Amino acid sequence: MKRPELDRPVLLDVQGITRLYGPGKGCEELDLRLHAGEVLGIVGESGSGKSTLLRVLAGLEAPDAGRVVYHRAADDALDLYAIGEARRRALLRLEWGLVHQNPRDGLRMGVSAGANVGERLMALGQRHYGQLRAAGQDWMTQVELDPARIDDAPRTFSGGMQQRLQIARTLVTRPRLVFMDEPTGGLDVSVQARLLDMLRTLVRQLGLSVVLVTHDLAVARLLAHRLLVMRRGRVVEAGLTDQILDDPQHAYTQLLVSSVLTP
């Protein structure tokens, strides 16, 4: 099957990334490419190195070796760890988005829901109070939160609602690239299902480019176009999501898939 995403320009070109804390702990000699409009899932059991890889890709942790190149435009490529830390941080604030597993890591718990959404727009230079507030209400509606709660602090929200707010805060600036680390983890199963449904709709509507880390193959199945399967810091299998989940080739992937299917 032809995947239109693979014809689009490459946004992220990752070559030979190694970041090891000990043998098999972290990620090792990893290559990947993310195309615009593509959702790339990184799956594997706990400790396989998914979050380490995500931190390196998002500019939060320098690799021991390798390069992460971000193609902002056809003639504008940034080598993430050759530019300074300030520019890396600015990218994350202005052009990229990061959705943490724990919404408390991505939200400012002491300020209102509306301010959480508006803050990232202000970082882009928007100052008009009415417009910031309207954007806050609009995005709360998009993530199925009651816009009447715009002045409430996130700590008065349930875990699922906080995660919706974190997603609104991340997407309000229309980031070109979004990193998600177990976005539905830590929530009740019924809350997860609704959140996943909403995320899938947003990813499609906005044509988001996403690197998604999850140990949950059902999440990967619903959201990702392609998968990388990691084990002990290395990629053991890569390919289209349906192919990998329906016909896994590597023994480790077969085990991962069968342990999900077996009750």
Ligand SMILES: Nc1ncnc2c1ncn2[C@@H]1O[C@H](COP(=O)(O)OP(=O)(O)OP(=O)(O)O)[C@@H](O)[C@H]1O
């Ligand atoms: N800052 C650190 N210092 C030392 N060891 C670390 C550090 N971060 C991760 N590790 C180790 O590296 C390995 C990979 O961890 P990582 O969090 O990337 O895996 P993961 O696949 O995301 O797992 P999980 O789903 O449990 O978060 C683990 O053995 C972990 O203990």
